[in-house]
Amino acid sequence: MGSRGIRIDNLSKRFGAGDTAVLALKDVNMQVAPGEVVGLIGPSGSGKSTLLKCLGAVIDPTSGRMTLDDTVIYDDGWKVRDLRALRRDRIGFVFQAPYLIPFLDATDNVALLPMLAGVPNEEARRRAGELLAALDVQHRALAMPAQLSGGEQQRVAIARGLVNRPPVILADEPTAPLDSQRAMAVIRILNDMARRFETAIIVVTHDEKIIPTFRRIYHIRDGVTHEEAGEGRSPG
Amino acid sequence: MISLAGRDILHAWGKFIFTGIGLGLLIGVTLTMAGVYRGMVDDGKVLLDNSGADLWVVQKDTLGPYAESSSIPDDLWRSIRTMPGVAQAANVTYLTMQVGKGDADVRAMVVGITAGEPGVPGWPPHLVAGRQITRGHYEAVADRATGVRLGDVLSIRRNRYVVVGLAHRMVSSSGDPMVFIPLKDAQEAQFLKDNDAILMQRRRTGANPAFNRPGVPDLLDAVIDSQTGNSYVNAVLVRIRPGFTPQEVAEPIRRWKRLTVYDRAQMEEILIGKLIATSARQIGMFLVILALVSAAIVAFIIYTLTMDKIREIAVLKLIGTRNRTIASMIIQQSLVLGVIGFVVGKITATFAAPLFPKYVLLVPIDSVVGFFAVLAICVLSSLIAIRMALAVDPAEAIG
Numbered sequence: 001m002g003s004r005g006i007r008i009d010n011l012s013k014r015f016g017a018g019d020t021a022v023l024a025l026k027d028v029n030m031q032v033a034p035g036e037v038v039g040l041i042g043p044s045g046s047g048k049s050t051l052l053k054c055l056g057a058v059i060d061p062t063s064g065r066m067t068l069d070d071t072v073i074y075d076d077g078w079k080v081r082d083l084r085a086l087r088r089d090r091i092g093f094v095f096q097a098p099y100l101i102p103f104l105d106a107t108d109n110v111a112l113l114p115m116l117a118g119v120p121n122e123e124a125r126r127r128a129g130e131l132l133a134a135l136d137v138q139h140r141a142l143a144m145p146a147q148l149s150g151g152e153q154q155r156v157a158i159a160r161g162l163v164n165r166p167p168v169i170l171a172d173e174p175t176a177p178l179d180s181q182r183a184m185a186v187i188r189i190l191n192d193m194a195r196r197f198e199t200a201i202i203v204v205t206h207d208e209k210i211i212p213t214f215r216r217i218y219h220i221r222d223g224v225t226h227e228e229a230g231e232g233r234s235p236g
Numbered sequence: 237m238i239s240l241a242g243r244d245i246l247h248a249w250g251k252f253i254f255t256g257i258g259l260g261l262l263i264g265v266t267l268t269m270a271g272v273y274r275g276m277v278d279d280g281k282v283l284l285d286n287s288g289a290d291l292w293v294v295q296k297d298t299l300g301p302y303a304e305s306s307s308i309p310d311d312l313w314r315s316i317r318t319m320p321g322v323a324q325a326a327n328v329t330y331l332t333m334q335v336g337k338g339d340a341d342v343r344a345m346v347v348g349i350t351a352g353e354p355g356v357p358g359w360p361p362h363l364v365a366g367r368q369i370t371r372g373h374y375e376a377v378a379d380r381a382t383g384v385r386l387g388d389v390l391s392i393r394r395n396r397y398v399v400v401g402l403a404h405r406m407v408s409s410s411g412d413p414m415v416f417i418p419l420k421d422a423q424e425a426q427f428l429k430d431n432d433a434i435l436m437q438r439r440r441t442g443a444n445p446a447f448n449r450p451g452v453p454d455l456l457d458a459v460i461d462s463q464t465g466n467s468y469v470n471a472v473l474v475r476i477r478p479g480f481t482p483q484e485v486a487e488p489i490r491r492w493k494r495l496t497v498y499d500r501a502q503m504e505e506i507l508i509g510k511l512i513a514t515s516a517r518q519i520g521m522f523l524v525i526l527a528l529v530s531a532a533i534v535a536f537i538i539y540t541l542t543m544d545k546i547r548e549i550a551v552l553k554l555i556g557t558r559n560r561t562i563a564s565m566i567i568q569q570s571l572v573l574g575v576i577g578f579v580v581g582k583i584t585a586t587f588a589a590p591l592f593p594k595y596v597l598l599v600p601i602d603s604v605v606g607f608f609a610v611l612a613i614c615v616l617s618s619l620i621a622i623r624m625a626l627a628v629d630p631a632e633a634i635g
């Protein structure tokens with residue numbers, strides 16, 4: 001194949017069977033190269049979350065093919081064995097609500113991922129510290145999630161998504177709880193990270209403010225996607 | 237790797253401490269309950285120890301003198317003393333009753349002991365204050381648990397007794413403190429009829445022409461005398477000579493005197509196997525219920541603690557945490573709760589035990605068994621929470 005980044009071909013997802021079956025994704029095609037940030041937009045119920053879950057190897061597609069760099073993850077019903085390790089090592093998640101672990105401080109929330117992969121605590125914390133610094137929250141490194149502002153939590157969550165240097169980051173409405181200034185800051189960080197770490201980033205959003213910043217946008221409606229060039233405006 | 241369970245506990249320590257204390261009180265009750273049983277067994281054993289007897293001679297075919305009533309003539313002890321292997325034989329009476337103490341009364345076991353000296357079977361082996369009974373009447377040695385002091389006056393039936401000595405842990409098999417009085421007094425207390433009854437019987441006897449013969453004037457008096465006199469005791473306590481086995485000594489008494497004789501092992505079997513068997517089952521039932529309630533509480537607490545973390549668990553799974561890591565987090569928390577509960581329970585039981593009216597004996601083995609039972613219960617009751625946690629779909633973390 002030789003294509004880097006994440007790529008899906010004719011991916012379909014059906015929920016249920018028989019009369020009540022829902023075809024949430026219909027032959028979706030998508031490709032995101034390393035260093036690229038693309039938008040995924042569509043009305044409610046159109047299949048955005050479903051697509052993100054398939055991309056994140058959280059649910060299995062019914063048919064179609066998905067590759068990450070040179071690894072085939074799904075191929076018409078076949079799938080790689082250890083999806084859990086794949087998620088841990090190669091996919092970063094950033095959610096609408098930051099979903100930080102409430103009993104771990106900011107550093108350990110980020111360091112937990114490398115720790116889970118067997119990286120020694122000190123090294124994991126060092127990596128976490130670096131990222132928190134890059135995201136400008138190092139001064140809150142020892143704060144518990146409940147003590148952080150919404151924007152700080154979101155940045156810690158982004159750091160967590162990035163810490164294992166995954167080739168792909170999936171962000172589900174990462175700016176929804178933020179004001180426009182903070183939302184732009186998050187997009188700026190994502191663009192920055194994509195460039196710095198050669199990461200392919202897919203951002204699901206409803207947020208009118210940030211849509212003009214994408215160079216490429218996938219529209220999805222009733223489980224069908226079509227691609228469109230975005231304005232690619234600088235997030236300021 | 238950091239300890240997720242530990243971090244969560246440190247973060248929500250208040251929750252853990254409070255539920256741990258609640259659970260601990262329950263465990264404390266459970267340990268105390270076991271202590272009540274041990275105390276009952278111990279009461280039985282000290283009763284036998286303190287009697288100073290190797291053999292108990294009682295009425296034929298009874299489980300006397302503690303588990304059933306037994307009465308035997310009070311002159312049998314003389315002939316028993318002459319049997320081979322018998323070092324000492326002494327009459328004894330036991331009667332559990334309300335003993336008057338000033339305006340109030342206490343439940344006590346009144347023990348009638350023969351005249352003699354300390355060391356005679358039936359006598360309290362050691363006193364903590366005062367002296368042994370030296371006079372033949374109206375003196376008493378009482379266990380401290382009766383609440384009396386030296387010089388106090390106790391009333392038993394119609395007579396009054398001065399407390400001349402105090403004993404410690406001299407109790408009946410049901411934990412009532414003992415009051416020792418001279419045998420004659422005790423026989424009277426146990427078998428004495430009230431005046432009206434005596435008069436009534438005299439009248440009846442006098443009206444009987446067989447006894448009231450004009451030609452034999454002393455007959456009526458003799459009959460009445462034998463009716464009112466009390467010549468029974470509950471048991472004869474026997475101490476055997478060194479070199480004899482209890483069986484060797486017991487067998488001839490059984491055969492020749494037509495009495496039932498128990499040795500120490502048989503007596504223990506009667507006290508523990510029969511007398512307190514129902515109470516023991518009662519306590520056993522309580523222990524089962526308390527264990528179930530504790531299990532239900534631990535299960536419920538761990539379940540709610542896990543429920544509260546469903547979203548975090550979904551996130552942990554999404555970012556690639558092993559099921560094993562999540563399960564061990566839940567088990568560890570459950571065990572920590574159990575350990576807190578056990579420590580609190582152990583402390584509670586230790587401080588509460590002396591406050592109980594009856595003897596509560598906390599034995600280390602019960603604590604050890606209790607500890608492992610608590611841990612086992614904690615592991616088992618976390619299974620429900622673990623099942624739920626493992627069923628959490630990592631997809632739930634994404635909208």
Ligand SMILES: Nc1ncnc2c1ncn2[C@@H]1O[C@H](COP(=O)(O)OP(=O)(O)OP(=O)(O)O)[C@@H](O)[C@H]1O
Pocket residue numbers: 015016022023024042043044045046047048049050051635
């Ligand atoms: N687990 C499921 N079982 C059955 N149907 C499902 C399931 N998950 C999603 N669907 C259906 O699939 C379709 C797409 O759902 P999805 O959650 O992907 O929408 P969405 O674009 O994320 O919407 P929103 O913007 O409201 O989050 C919907 O019709 C939904 O009802």
Ligand SMILES: [Mg+2]
Pocket residue numbers: 048049050635
């Ligand atoms: Mg959605």
